[in-house]
Amino acid sequence: MYRDTWAEINLNHIRTNLSVIRQTLSAQVKLMAVVKANGYGHGDVETARSAELAGADYLAVAYLDEAIHLRTKGIKLPILILTPIKPDDVQLAIAFDLMLTVTSAAWFEEMRVFKEEAYCSKLKVHVKMDTGLGRIGIKTKEEWDEIVPWLRAADIVVDGFYTHFATAGMADTTYLDQQAQRFMTMMGWSETSSIRVNHFHCAGSAAALRFPHLAMDMVRIGAAMYGFYPQNLISHLQLEPALSLHSRLIQVKKLMKGEFLGYDNLYQAEADEWIGTIPIGYADGWSQRMQHTELLIEGQRAPIVGKICMDQLMVRLPEYCEEGTLVTLIGKQGDEEITFNELAAHIGSVSQEISTSLTARVAREYTGKKEAGAKWVKQTLPFTSSSVKM
Incomplete structure (x- = not known):
C-alpha cells in the first residue's frame, strides 16, 4: 500500500x-x-x-x-x-x-x-x-x-x-x-x-x-x-458492519476568514480555520454526493468542505492536527461513529451502494484470517479441471 x-x-x-x-x-x-x-x-x-x-x-x-x-x-x-x-x-x-x-x-x-x-x-x-x-x-x-x-x-x-x-x-x-x-x-x-x-x-x-x-x-x-439491514424493522437481531474506511491527513493549512477553498470557490471560510487534506476522492468511490458529510478525526466529527476532488478532499478540522493523523470515513473513533446508514441516508440510497462504489484504488486489509486457521489455508488451493463435475 x-x-x-x-x-x-x-x-x-x-x-x-x-x-x-x-x-x-x-x-x-x-x-x-x-x-x-x-x-x-x-x-x-x-x-x-x-x-x-x-x-x-x-x-x-x-x-x-x-x-x-x-x-x-x-x-x-x-x-x-x-x-x-x-x-x-x-x-x-x-x-x-x-x-x-x-x-x-x-x-x-x-x-x-x-x-x-x-x-x-x-x-x-x-x-x-x-x-x-x-x-x-x-x-x-x-x-x-x-x-x-x-x-x-x-x-x-x-x-x-x-x-x-x-x-x-x-x-x-x-x-x-x-x-x-x-x-x-x-x-x-x-x-x-x-x-x-x-x-x-x-x-x-x-x-x-x-x-x-x-x-x-x-x-x-x-x-x-x-452488516447492512433495516435495523428499524429488525430489532431482534444485532449484525455488525464488516467494513470500515480510513485515511490520514497529508497536509494541514490555515485558511483565513474570507478565503476560498476548492473548485468553483464552493466554500468560503467564515472565520480563521484549520483545513486538512485527505487522499481520497471520487475516483476512489467517494463521490461528490458525499459533500457536506462528516468524518472522524481524534474522536471528533469534522465536516467535509469544498468540492470533493478526483483524488483528494478537504475537511474543516476541530483544531490543529498533525499531518499523518488518522481519519475515519466509515467506522468508529472513541465514542463517535460514522455509519453506512447515515451516509446512505445522506445520498438517498442504500449502504451497499457505498461499499460497492469503493474502487480498486482503495486497498483492502483483512482481519480474521488468523482466527480461521488451517481451514482458511486449505481453501486457498486453486480450482483445477479435475475437480469439475461434468
Missing part, C-alpha cells in the same frame, strides 16, 4: 453475521451467500471463504466472469449466476460447474446450438419468476408453458425456482404479500407441469430476517452478511 487510504474488512464479523442469521432458520433451510460485485466491495474470494466457514450451502454472483474468478481461486461451493448468461457461453458454465438463471424458452432454443453432447453433461438451472419487481423473469403462464418442454430435457436439472421481492425493506408489507401470493401460484405451475424442482426460494436478506415463513427451501443472504 503506497498511500494512506484503506478499507479494513473484518472477516470475523461476516462469519458471525452469517452464524446469527443461520440460527434464525430451520435446520432444513439452506443458506445462499451472495458475493456478487466483489463481495459487495469487501472482496469476493475472502467473503466466499468466510461464508463457507460459516456454513453457507451455496454462493451467488451476478455474472459469469465473477463465478469463474471464484472457481479459479479454489472456491468449490455451488454457485448460482443471478443474471442470464449468453447462450454461447453455456459450455463454459458447465465446465466450471456453475448454475444458471434462466428466464425464457428463447434462451434455451439458442443455447441448444452451442451445448455439446446434450445428454452427457448436465446443465443446472434456476428458473427466475417475475412476481412484481419487473426486472427479469417469467411473468405469465404462457411464458411458463413455453419453457416447460426445455426444462424436461434429460440433460437439464432444475435446481431452483425463485423470485425477488421489491419492498422487503419497507414497513408496509402490502406489495410484498401480493408478490408472495403470486409466487405461490407460480409454484403451482411447476407442480402441475411435473417439473422436479430441488429448491424454491424467494427471500433475500430483509425478507429472510423479517418473515421466517418465507424461508422455504433456501434464503439468499447478501446485504445482511456484511
Whole structure:
C-alpha cells in the first residue's frame, strides 16, 4: 500500500453475521451467500471463504466472469449466476460447474446450438419468476408453458425456482404479500407441469430476517452478511458492519476568514480555520454526493468542505492536527461513529451502494484470517479441471 487510504474488512464479523442469521432458520433451510460485485466491495474470494466457514450451502454472483474468478481461486461451493448468461457461453458454465438463471424458452432454443453432447453433461438451472419487481423473469403462464418442454430435457436439472421481492425493506408489507401470493401460484405451475424442482426460494436478506415463513427451501443472504439491514424493522437481531474506511491527513493549512477553498470557490471560510487534506476522492468511490458529510478525526466529527476532488478532499478540522493523523470515513473513533446508514441516508440510497462504489484504488486489509486457521489455508488451493463435475 503506497498511500494512506484503506478499507479494513473484518472477516470475523461476516462469519458471525452469517452464524446469527443461520440460527434464525430451520435446520432444513439452506443458506445462499451472495458475493456478487466483489463481495459487495469487501472482496469476493475472502467473503466466499468466510461464508463457507460459516456454513453457507451455496454462493451467488451476478455474472459469469465473477463465478469463474471464484472457481479459479479454489472456491468449490455451488454457485448460482443471478443474471442470464449468453447462450454461447453455456459450455463454459458447465465446465466450471456453475448454475444458471434462466428466464425464457428463447434462451434455451439458442443455447441448444452451442451445448455439446446434450445428454452427457448436465446443465443446472434456476428458473427466475417475475412476481412484481419487473426486472427479469417469467411473468405469465404462457411464458411458463413455453419453457416447460426445455426444462424436461434429460440433460437439464432444475435446481431452483425463485423470485425477488421489491419492498422487503419497507414497513408496509402490502406489495410484498401480493408478490408472495403470486409466487405461490407460480409454484403451482411447476407442480402441475411435473417439473422436479430441488429448491424454491424467494427471500433475500430483509425478507429472510423479517418473515421466517418465507424461508422455504433456501434464503439468499447478501446485504445482511456484511452488516447492512433495516435495523428499524429488525430489532431482534444485532449484525455488525464488516467494513470500515480510513485515511490520514497529508497536509494541514490555515485558511483565513474570507478565503476560498476548492473548485468553483464552493466554500468560503467564515472565520480563521484549520483545513486538512485527505487522499481520497471520487475516483476512489467517494463521490461528490458525499459533500457536506462528516468524518472522524481524534474522536471528533469534522465536516467535509469544498468540492470533493478526483483524488483528494478537504475537511474543516476541530483544531490543529498533525499531518499523518488518522481519519475515519466509515467506522468508529472513541465514542463517535460514522455509519453506512447515515451516509446512505445522506445520498438517498442504500449502504451497499457505498461499499460497492469503493474502487480498486482503495486497498483492502483483512482481519480474521488468523482466527480461521488451517481451514482458511486449505481453501486457498486453486480450482483445477479435475475437480469439475461434468
